[in-house]
Amino acid sequence: MPADLAVIGLGHLGLPLAQAAVTAGIDTVGYDPDPRPYAELRAGRSPVEGSLTASEVRRMLSGGFRPTTDAAELGRVRTAVICSPAPLGPDRTVDLTALGDAARALASRLRPHTTVLLESAVPPGTTETFLRPLLEEGSGLVAGRDFHLACSPGRLDPGNRTRTLANTPKVIGGLTPACTESAAAFYGRLTDKVVRARGPREAEMTKVLETNFRHVNIALVNEMAVLCHDLGVDFWDVIRCAETKPFGFQPFRPGPGVGGHGVPVDPGGPPHGGHSSGHPLRMVSLAQEINDRMPSYVIQRCATLLNEHGKSVRGARVLLLGVTYKPDTADQEAAPAREIATRLMDMGAQIGYHDPHVLDWRVRERPVPRADSLYEAAAAADLTVLLQQHRTYDLQGLAVKAQLLLDTRGATPAGAAHRL
Template sequence: MPADLAVIGLGPYGLPLAKAAVAAGIATLGYRTGPEAASLSPAELRRMLSGGFRHATSPAELGRVRTAVICAPTPPGADGGLDLSQVEAAARTLAAHLRPHTTVILESPVPPGTTENVLRPLLEEGSGMAAGRDFHLAYSPSRIDPGNRDFTPANTPKVIGGLTSACTESAAAFYGRLTDKVVRARGPREAETVQVLETNFRHVNIALVNEMAVLCHDLGVDLWDVIRCAETKPFGFQAFRPGPGVGGHAVPQDLTAHAGRTLRMVELAQQVNSQMPQYVVQRAAALLNEHGKSARGARILLLGVTYKPDLADQQSTPAEEVAVRLMRLGASLSYHDPHIPSWNVLDRPVPRADSLYEAAADADLTILLQQHRRYDLQGLSVKAQLLLDTRGATPTGAAHRL
């Protein structure tokens, strides 16, 4: 069956798009841009294959689709900005096989101006065609929330910004097959900046509540009760909750490396959030001290080492830095995570606890880093000698909270 859509990049942005397209009945071709981690179960893969998904065996197949969406990863670069090398490589590969009237959409997180100043020249030079005349070009920020069962691609509005109005309408026609609502931005730069704002909004608000967690602990105030009460306000407030750090694929952008502009609030938020693993370790050492134990030689069990609950994704998980800092204090670590069968830190395997309750009972301190649904936190709070809850998930009074 000929494919209608090519998804270029099958990582955290491309794979959900491919799944949504197949679910909508769109024959989809997947093209890998690098060693993207597969996060499909065998059953999910079978469903996708039976629904019209297949992997590209040659770059030439990219020239046989009506729509191509670039979802290559853009990890942090050495200059503090985003590394666009995989986006550029994907553009060159696509350009060599691009046909007239194809709609090309970029979904990777990028600085404003990338679609016009980076992607467009590469596509035009490699294809010999002009964007906006011979093929359509647009940007649409990826709005993926892994594991969220309430918001799916079908009920999450899609923002579109095209190089021309015709480009916008062509991209909108494609996304209209996937989602209930399409929102048209004035252009690619506006659409790109939507992604910057949405990502930074998350990081800044997490930083605020992380600072509140430290302040409230110093004041002897129950932050979790404060949040519970504050979120009853029906306007002007959105509840965020603290944690051991911020993980995930969405990288906060202060735009310094690309636009010569510093978003001071974002820069400050990055500093606050990056200090949270260290704060967790300080709290852990203080708790052990209060109970007559030293961090050196203490048996510490880490619960949940992924960046998000109920997923196997470890991208930028704060658990790694927490583990490194505890190791440097001389602690003896073990971990438990139902989604991670093995875990290495500093190139050394961390022992995995087979029996969760026995491990918690044996450990001098248990630290909840991620709240997986499979954890019976009431039971754990009874079994653990000491329990530090960095997610506020345990019943009130059952553990020491962040």
């Protein structure tokens, strides 16, 4: 059965896009070669933690959304949006394997006049030098002449119910002006504002800038938090004061590490697709190094606090609060909690956790005991570590109950806990 839209990749980008399309009345099919998302969706559940609720999935299905593992469906659509994951590989370069597989699956079924859009976060040049050749070789069609090709990197904020696809401007860069306008016509049905970039590389680089801006600024406040602790300065009060400046400052806050789906990218560093500018972004590399050190710093602070209270990490009962990468969501993507738990376990600590959004949590494939009663668990633990400040946590009450509380988010009242 033909559809207006195919969303390729039913992950943290693809699912919300498919939801928005169905809500807008667009006949949508969702393709993913992995059978797990298909099975979960057909059962009325979201295959992505912290993405859609079960009721939202049911509304999508009742609205006509059709998940599938059959690539033949891709040959019956007017628009195809590729939302395949593009994670960092072991060498810290972007892994385009899933994107390549998606492109090949689409290419062999690509019809003239189809609009192909790329939402995956990729290095500049990927649309033109990686995706375009795969589509052209597999289809025998020419991008910009026989079909439209554009990049519009995803901008969704998982768990944010205020900022949705509808009210978040969409940046679009097409291979040709006609490609850009075709993409704008599609996204104009989903969002209030479309921003036209000069081309695909500018659209791709926009995502790189946005992601690196976040990581560099988090690195700055992480480094200052360590410095201020050594100097005896309340850095959280410093931030409170600084954010009153009405111009030239945007507040960022330190934490135990940086999680999330947006990974820092250095397009001038290790070559992608045989291309390198030869001008690596040194600030991005340094920011990554600083942020990667934060879980170790948290462990150091845990050991110091326990030692100051006459206890050793070995044998200590440590309760971790909040194991997701963002507050008030179940999304655990790259959350520092797992690394912190692993290091504490290696040092001989007895780890437990509490998170209202995560009912089962595993470290090294082993289940970590979940606290049923938060206050009782905090009172019994030698050390409680707040890693994520979910809205349901009564931090003032928690500070009273806990024997020893380390707040890595600066969320507790001043003087109620030891802050990062």
